[in-house]
Amino acid sequence: MSTRLRNKTSTRKISEQSPCRSGRGRIRTELGHARRKTSVCENVPLELPPIAVRSRPTPSKRTSIQSHGPARLDQSVWTIVLAGGEGERLRPLITRWLGVHRPKQYCTFVGSHSMLRHTLDRAERLTGVERTLVVVASHHQPQLWDRLAPHHEQAIIAQPRNRDTAAGIFLPLAYIGARDPEATVIILPSDHFVHPQEVFLTAIQRAVAVVQRQQDKLVLLGVHPDTAETEYGWIRPGNSVGRIEGQEVRHVTGFREKPDAQGAQHLLRTGGLWNTMVIAVRWSTIWRLGWRCFPTMMAHFEEFRPHIGTDRELCALNSLYDVLPSANFSTDVLQEALDSLVVMELRGVLWSDWGSERRIVETLQRIGKSPLFMTAAMNPRTRTVSEL
Numbered sequence: 001m002s003t004r005l006r007n008k009t010s011t012r013k014i015s016e017q018s019p020c021r022s023g024r025g026r027i028r029t030e031l032g033h034a035r036r037k038t039s040v041c042e043n044v045p046l047e048l049p050p051i052a053v054r055s056r057p058t059p060s061k062r063t064s065i066q067s068h069g070p071a072r073l074d075q076s077v078w079t080i081v082l083a084g085g086e087g088e089r090l091r092p093l094i095t096r097w098l099g100v101h102r103p104k105q106y107c108t109f110v111g112s113h114s115m116l117r118h119t120l121d122r123a124e125r126l127t128g129v130e131r132t133l134v135v136v137a138s139h140h141q142p143q144l145w146d147r148l149a150p151h152h153e154q155a156i157i158a159q160p161r162n163r164d165t166a167a168g169i170f171l172p173l174a175y176i177g178a179r180d181p182e183a184t185v186i187i188l189p190s191d192h193f194v195h196p197q198e199v200f201l202t203a204i205q206r207a208v209a210v211v212q213r214q215q216d217k218l219v220l221l222g223v224h225p226d227t228a229e230t231e232y233g234w235i236r237p238g239n240s241v242g243r244i245e246g247q248e249v250r251h252v253t254g255f256r257e258k259p260d261a262q263g264a265q266h267l268l269r270t271g272g273l274w275n276t277m278v279i280a281v282r283w284s285t286i287w288r289l290g291w292r293c294f295p296t297m298m299a300h301f302e303e304f305r306p307h308i309g310t311d312r313e314l315c316a317l318n319s320l321y322d323v324l325p326s327a328n329f330s331t332d333v334l335q336e337a338l339d340s341l342v343v344m345e346l347r348g349v350l351w352s353d354w355g356s357e358r359r360i361v362e363t364l365q366r367i368g369k370s371p372l373f374m375t376a377a378m379n380p381r382t383r384t385v386s387e388l
Helices: 026-032 088-098 115-127 142-146 164-179 197-213 261-269 283-293 295-307 313-323 357-365 372-378
Strands: 063-065 077-082 132-137 156-159 184-189 192-195 218-223 233-244 247-257 273-282 341-345 350-353
Touching (some): 077 115, 077 164, 115 132, 115 142, 115 184, 115 192, 115 197, 156 164, 164 283, 164 295, 184 283, 192 273, 197 218, 197 233, 197 273, 197 341, 233 341, 273 350, 283 295, 295 313
Parallel strands (some): 063 233, 077 184
Antiparallel strands (some): 184 273, 192 350, 233 247, 247 341
């Protein structure tokens, strides 16, 4: 296997016939029969066999919303797993621990699974293998670093270059929109710790239920803070727009990405929530927000979409990233689209974006665990990377 990850999407393999030829897996084969020509800015769904989507009544502005049960979500829901980060804040710790740097999502800090594996397991429980896409950087080696199962490897899309978080989200959205423009999408970062998992999955199901009733809204999950954290995004909740199983869904009146110390203290005192970046949203809603916030970037994605499922897909993807501008999803979308955001507080879940050794240790101590890097430090025998 090549040490350089090559691009692929769900259940697809890279053809060796041409350097510009991509695979012919399930999604790509279906798309290949539906190719069409389109203008750069035309936002018309591909003519594909429709996926059944249950009709949903339009709610009033304030209503009681019924959520899904614990079963897997229906076939109109997809999950995007974000795994393209470099984990720079933890570079000193991981290099000291493993002897080389590895992004934190590929590391096993406790137990036997990496953070990415845990996230993929959650995605599989929510939407199944067939409707999960994983975004990584092209120089990452998840198959070698993480021993992923074959069905997880087949869901990977590799970004040719780093163009910040907006590109990392809208690239897999382009694939989902080509297959199912009526989809609801869950976005899960792969480098966050959550416990217990069952409560977390139930919260996501509730968020999806909100989206399927209030289809023009993007739902964020927020966490009640315990410190004035400057490394997180913060959400200012507003008035209630409804309830789901007794839990309020609230407007978002403000959003701050990584505030300074004074700003974080103010947000802590005034009821701000940490932003988990766990999102539920209709595909059409988030695609429209992209056009609203960075039309130049979206024009490039529209130009790329007709190539999905064709022999030119890989070449088109590289060309896309040659011209794609960098944009940050939090600052360039969330902060600019407050009227389209609602927030639900993630209750009964221990959540942490592990950006420091201190936070990893403190979080695990709360559930009676110790991180493996502490065990390794006490073991006089040096462990090799392949053993971790």
